[in-house]
Amino acid sequence: MDSFHSYYPLPSRLSVSDLCDAIRRGSIKAEDYMASTLDRIRRVEEKVHAFITIVEESTLLERAREIDRRVRDGKGFLGALAGIPIAVKDLICTKGLRTTCGSRILEGYIPTYNATVIERLEEQGAIILGKTNMDEFAMGSSTEFSYFGPTRNPWDLSRVPGGSSGGSAAAVAALEAPMALGSDTGGSIRCPASFCSVVGLKPTYGLVSRFGLIAYANSLEQIGPMTRTVEDCALLFSHMVGRDPLDSTSVEPPKTVFFSKKDDAMDLVGLKVGIPKEFFGEGIQESVAKTVRKALEKLESLGAQCEETTIPSIQYALPAYYIIAMSEASSNLARYDGLRYGLRVPDRGYGWNTIFAENRRLGFGPEVKRRIILGTYALSAGYFDKYYLKAQKIRTILRMEFQRAFKRFDVLAGPSMPILPFKIGEKVGNPLEMYMCDVDTVPANLTGLPALSLPCGFRNGLPVGIQFMAQAFQEGLIFRVAYALEKSLDLREEPRL
Amino acid sequence: MAMAKAKKKERMTRVMRRDEEKGKDGEPEVIIGLEVHVQLTNLKTKLFCSCSTDYRGAEPNTHVCPICMGEPGTLPVVNEGAIEDAIMVALALGSSISRRTLFSRKNYFYPDMPKNFQISQYDKAGGVPFATGGSVSIGGGKKVRIRRIQIEEDPGRLVYEGTIDSSPYILVDYNRAGLPLIEIVTEPDMESPKEARMFLQNLRSILEHLGVFDESLQGAMRCDANISIKGGKRVEIKNISSFKDVERALSFEITRQKGLLSRGLRVGMETRHWDDLRRITVSLRVKEEEQDYRYFPEPDLVPITISEGLIAKVKACMPILPSERKRLFIDKYGIPPQTAEVLVGSKALADFFEECIKLKADPLPLANWLTGDLKALLNEMEIEIWESKVTPAHMAELVSLVKDGILSGKMAKEVLKEVVATGRMPRKIVEEKGLRAIASMESLKEIVERVFSENPEAVKDALRQEKAVHFLIGQVMKATKGSADPLMANEAVRRRLQEIASSVSA
Amino acid sequence: MPKERKLSRREFPDSKKEGDSRIGKEEVKHLAWLARMKLSNKEIDAFSQQLSQILQYFRKIDEVDTEGIEPTYHVLDLTNVFRKDEPRTFPAEEVLRNVPEKKGRYVKAPRMG
Known part of the structure; x- marks a missing residue:
């Protein structure tokens, strides 16, 4: 009756690294795995709505078969991710494959080029499954602000998956894809990772090329991996990094960003973990705090020393973040005028000012409009110093405070999100309340530091995530800590769909 | 010390000269400032992408890529050649180069702007322009001061059906979008259209001598002019695309504004467009307030630091500049300063002069022929020397025919006309027409x-x-x-x- | 002493005194115009109220003493990232394929105004 289970004994639950080995050895065919993935999508996608676009089945299967041919013939390059399907957030440009950014304004737009990260992953044999749902232009924390309708949390379909990379998180959680790409401007990877119980990393600024990432707030955002395990996260990440001549703000990764489970002991003896008390401050749900504290206890049982600390300016991070993000966004989104691509209303004799304003009225949703207007305001003559410049100065203060903390601690930890996944529709009417959800995630974006959200438990059947931060380029360390905790927590729940 | 003194003296004479030109109450009648946009035509690629800059004569929208079309997700990367060019220009104009500079976004909507912001440089909102200060002499001991020099990208080209204000739609060609430009902003130091033309002409010659700019390329130097007439507000004229037009546009504007003022009407702040076909200015928008460009530092580009070492390196390979060349012409060939000034006012003309010298032409009469009769003839035809049929061989021969007494001055003028018209050699013309001067x-x-x-x-x-x-x-x-x-x-x-x-x- | 305020900025009839960060409807309209977005009256009403509330919250940063602090425009200490001046061609047809309205090879835009 259930073809998925009868033919393929849950291959989609395999970790990416195990799957890679299996495909290379020929013990699992890439085509079979792809077929099972498609089957899973067929059965759950209607409930979850993780995707905006799914690549045609025949194309996907043909790509998988090509991998199998290479395995069989022993000819041709077999990349490290050969045959692994990947779900890609729909703001990463994919040549020839519609990219919407969750917006109507890009109606009809088909990218003419691949994002650098897509080039890299395809070179390693990864197969793009489709493009995942998101808050329009990554502006949101719930994936409700998508022109294509909301994504639902696989753990509770009445709740949001978090955002803005909600589609990617939901796809991975719902076993529709073994791995996914998200982007994180103020928590857009870690928030849905936490809400959907998957692993998500916001890399150190500059490690992953932004070329091909449709900009929301350039100085804050990075593309990052979203997977079911820490090991998978590290594996996928290792194939995303690298200096890109097309991105002036990209850098060559030092060795410290990589992780291999082989050379890392399970214990964390001597590891100093700082717990900024601000992460447990006003607005945190007690159930979340409890779950995270329990995970921290677990960490201590592995030999880590946890100690409370303070980073006072975290309380200013949220407004500073929103001011910077909205300001940059107001400029980034100016290009959507309907001339060169995207939605274009008929002229009907009107001048370009009117037509631009009309295209943008129809093309943008309410949250995008709010942020463009506020960003325009914050950059205006007379307000620049008070908002944008001031926010950038607070960023400096925050960096200094984090630097000070990292003199004492190896990593910092706290909840990824202050709250459990909320009901769909609960916060859409109150923008400010929605913004408050990002209170724990934005410091990493303002400082450029790496941060990872790891599933650390459930409350009332809803996922809770713990966040680890470290110094720039210390992803390797974060992976090691998260890997140890993951193994020791041993969460085995799966969403019932 | 001595330099400072000389500078002070120079300033004094400038101030005194000004006073003479001012009206009764000491205010100049007309004040003009220019914003000159110069394409760095020696560069092979655009400022922020690798598209070729060789777009002239090409079909529309053939020299474009996702980056210069402003496709979502694309990022700019700076062409290093633009930085070297800008250093040269700043050195040549005596400007002081910022040791640390960055790019800013200038935000405004316009159909020629692929991103609806221009990556430029700015002196406020966290920005630092590439260079500040410096000057260009415009003859008669007068100098026009430079306010700032900045690097920026060119917008696309707009094509109208008919005129700008009546065209039923606009056609956009992005081949030009993203071309590397240097913007040179002057202080409002010019007091007549002629001074504005002289400024542009001398600036052009400097850029030509630096090799960063080729004057033979259509539309490679464009400018916006700000003009205030006593009793009126500042009016900006956009879309002036040659140094001849700058004189025309400004003269038109002075006449127009004086007409308004004489009828008791007011001249308010506004932006006007120079229509080079109709040779008039048309109103684009009335300014109620300063445009709010919402500048902020470009987050996709990193700051640029310019070391003393780099400046020294560029300085070491600086080509000869018009001012040095003028001195050379005076000292070596005995050319009177004013004639030498005219010669170096165009690199093409100065080069032409030197080519003739190589052909053993007598420098002094040659200089007079070039800056006198030949220049007048070319002006009449509205062509530049490189567009004409005249070569250094022609002129060298003509000068020697006169020197040898074979042609009288009057006859030589006639022969020159013939040369310009037909491109035939002077001696040929003399022989065919049986011309011969009775010289003894x-x-x-x-x-x-x-x-x-x-x-x-x-x-x-x-x-x-x-x-x-x-x-x-x-x-x-x-x-x-x-x-x-x-x-x-x-x-x-x-x-x-x-x-x-x-x-x-x- | 009152803080300096740019004189060139238009005064909005329904906007208020220094220190108040409410955004009146007229100002919402003006900002929407700067950003070339037409808004419905309903949107203007809602935004004026929502944005004022958000701005009020943003003003929390006023508490921070930033005297003598340099802004962080870039978290990376990178400088001088350049590209060689070497041309590469891109198939322009592909770019043009996305253009909604064309005339020949030109991109067609609405008239001036």
């Missing part, structure tokens, strides 16, 4: 004898009255078919008359 007094004497013997009455009259003298000179000139130098004919006739008079009285 000896050969003239014979003719004078003949004319005198043919006109005895006139000779008699000429001894008493001037009118008859002129008649005789005319007859001599007629007999030579105009090939004699009139001055010489004059002298020959008068000398002969004197001989007759003295023999009679004796």
